[in-house]
Amino acid sequence: MKAISFVAKHPRTAALRALNYTPEIEKIRAARKGRSVPLRDLLLRMGPAYGTVFTRKDCAPERGIELLSQSDMFASEPRGRIIRRDSMGNPDAHEIARFDVLVAGAGTLGENELYGRSIIADRRLAGKYVGPDAMSLVFEEPGSDISLFAYAFLASPTGVRAIRSTSYGTKILRFRDDLFGTLPIPLVSNEATSRVASLVRATIKDRELYDGKLRSARAVVDQLQDIQAAKEMVTDRRISAVIWDGPLDTISAWNFASTRGAFSHLSSAWKFRLRDAIEDGGAFNGPRFSRIECDRPYGIDFMSQRDVFLMRPVPRRIARPAIPDRQLLVPSNAILAGSHGQLSEGSLFGKVELASHLGDKCGVTQDILRLLPREGHRAVAYTFLSTAVGQALLKSTAVGTSIPSVRLDLLLKLPYPTLSSTDARLVDSLTSDAELARMRATASETEAIRIIEEEVLPEWLV
Known part of the structure; x- marks a missing residue:
C-alpha cells in the first residue's frame, strides 16, 4: 500500500487525526449541496448494540439464540455461539433483520x-x-x-477506507458514531442507483438460494436411519464414557470417546470408509513457506484458513513461492477442511468448504486440508462431512494439545455412507445448484462494486 498525502480544505475540530480524513470523502463532502446525503439521514438506527457489554451465558441450542462474532457475520454458513437471550440487557437491539448492513467494528487497519x-x-x-x-x-x-446503493458504496474499497476514517483508538480501533453518521453517500441518477440496487438484490437472492440448496442436500443425508441414531449421540451434551474394544491407533481418549459411540455405530453399520471416496494420496496439507507481501499485478492471492470460509474472502497478495502448484493451489473439485485450530464450538477446525469459489490461481494456506474426491463422490463426501455427524467425526481425528491438527490415518478410517443412486443424484444436483448460486451472487456483488468504483465515483474524484 502506497503512502499518500493531501490537504484537507475544511478540517474539523472534532477530528484532528490524519486518520479521520480520506481524499475521496473530502471531495464528496466538498461537492455542491444536494449531490450527497449523510449516512445517518438514511438510517432508522445506527449501531444500537455497538459497544454494549454483557456476560454470555451458554445454554443448549434449543433454549438459546445464536450470537455471531465478526468472522461469523462474513462466513459462508454463519454459525455462532449459543447463549441465553437474557444474557443481553436489550436483546432486540442485537437481533439482525433482513437488509440490515453489518460492519465489522473492532480491529486494525491491516489491508486484509x-x-x-x-x-x-x-x-x-x-x-x-x-x-x-x-x-x-x-x-x-x-x-x-x-x-442497497448505500451498502454497495460502503462495501467498495473507497467505502472501506471511508468507514475506517471514522476510527479512534490505538491498538484495537473502533468507530466514532458522530463521524460514522456523517459519511456522505453520493447521490447519482435513478438509472445508476437502480442498476446497483438490482445487482445487490440478485446477490441477496442467490446467497439465500445457496444456503437453501445446501440445507436440502444435507437433509437427504440426515434422513438416513443410521445418521439419525448417530446424531442423537453427538448432540448429547451430557458427560459420558464409552467402552472401546477396537485397535488403539492413539492413546488419546478424545479420538475414541468424543463422538459418544457414533464412530463405533457407523463403522459397524457401513462397510465403506472415507478413503474409498478419496483419491490415492488425495488427502494432504501444503508445506510451510515464507510469505512475502507484494502488490498487483505481481504475485498471487493467498487465502488464510479464515478466508476459505468467508462468503467474500479478503486474501493477501504475496510473491509466488517456489513450491509445486499441487501443494499451493487447489483444483475446483477439491473439498477443503480446516485442519489446525481449537475444538471449541464455532471454531474453524473440521469445517468443510467446496473449492469452487476460489480463483484458479489462488494460493491456500497449509492449515487447510485438501481432499481430492474420486469421481462421483464429491457432493456426497462434502455433504456428509458438513452434517453435524460428519463434523463430529472430523473433529474426533484431532491430535495435539495447544493447536490440534487432523491425523490423516484416522481421517481416512472414518465411516462413509452409501446412498441410493436416486439420493446420490439428488445430492449432486442440489450441491451443484448451490455452487452456481454462490458464484452468481459473488459476480453480482462484484459488478455492483465495480459500478461504484469505475462509473460513479470518478465524477467526484477528477
Whole structure:
C-alpha cells in the first residue's frame, strides 16, 4: 500500500487525526449541496448494540439464540455461539433483520483485516444476533434502491477506507458514531442507483438460494436411519464414557470417546470408509513457506484458513513461492477442511468448504486440508462431512494439545455412507445448484462494486 498525502480544505475540530480524513470523502463532502446525503439521514438506527457489554451465558441450542462474532457475520454458513437471550440487557437491539448492513467494528487497519468491511444481511443471518463489535445499520427503507446503493458504496474499497476514517483508538480501533453518521453517500441518477440496487438484490437472492440448496442436500443425508441414531449421540451434551474394544491407533481418549459411540455405530453399520471416496494420496496439507507481501499485478492471492470460509474472502497478495502448484493451489473439485485450530464450538477446525469459489490461481494456506474426491463422490463426501455427524467425526481425528491438527490415518478410517443412486443424484444436483448460486451472487456483488468504483465515483474524484 502506497503512502499518500493531501490537504484537507475544511478540517474539523472534532477530528484532528490524519486518520479521520480520506481524499475521496473530502471531495464528496466538498461537492455542491444536494449531490450527497449523510449516512445517518438514511438510517432508522445506527449501531444500537455497538459497544454494549454483557456476560454470555451458554445454554443448549434449543433454549438459546445464536450470537455471531465478526468472522461469523462474513462466513459462508454463519454459525455462532449459543447463549441465553437474557444474557443481553436489550436483546432486540442485537437481533439482525433482513437488509440490515453489518460492519465489522473492532480491529486494525491491516489491508486484509475485516475491520471496516460490510455485508448485507440475508436470510442466512436474519434472526441471529450480533455482539458489541458489530456496527449494524438499520435503514429507514430496508431493501429500497437508495439503501442497497448505500451498502454497495460502503462495501467498495473507497467505502472501506471511508468507514475506517471514522476510527479512534490505538491498538484495537473502533468507530466514532458522530463521524460514522456523517459519511456522505453520493447521490447519482435513478438509472445508476437502480442498476446497483438490482445487482445487490440478485446477490441477496442467490446467497439465500445457496444456503437453501445446501440445507436440502444435507437433509437427504440426515434422513438416513443410521445418521439419525448417530446424531442423537453427538448432540448429547451430557458427560459420558464409552467402552472401546477396537485397535488403539492413539492413546488419546478424545479420538475414541468424543463422538459418544457414533464412530463405533457407523463403522459397524457401513462397510465403506472415507478413503474409498478419496483419491490415492488425495488427502494432504501444503508445506510451510515464507510469505512475502507484494502488490498487483505481481504475485498471487493467498487465502488464510479464515478466508476459505468467508462468503467474500479478503486474501493477501504475496510473491509466488517456489513450491509445486499441487501443494499451493487447489483444483475446483477439491473439498477443503480446516485442519489446525481449537475444538471449541464455532471454531474453524473440521469445517468443510467446496473449492469452487476460489480463483484458479489462488494460493491456500497449509492449515487447510485438501481432499481430492474420486469421481462421483464429491457432493456426497462434502455433504456428509458438513452434517453435524460428519463434523463430529472430523473433529474426533484431532491430535495435539495447544493447536490440534487432523491425523490423516484416522481421517481416512472414518465411516462413509452409501446412498441410493436416486439420493446420490439428488445430492449432486442440489450441491451443484448451490455452487452456481454462490458464484452468481459473488459476480453480482462484484459488478455492483465495480459500478461504484469505475462509473460513479470518478465524477467526484477528477
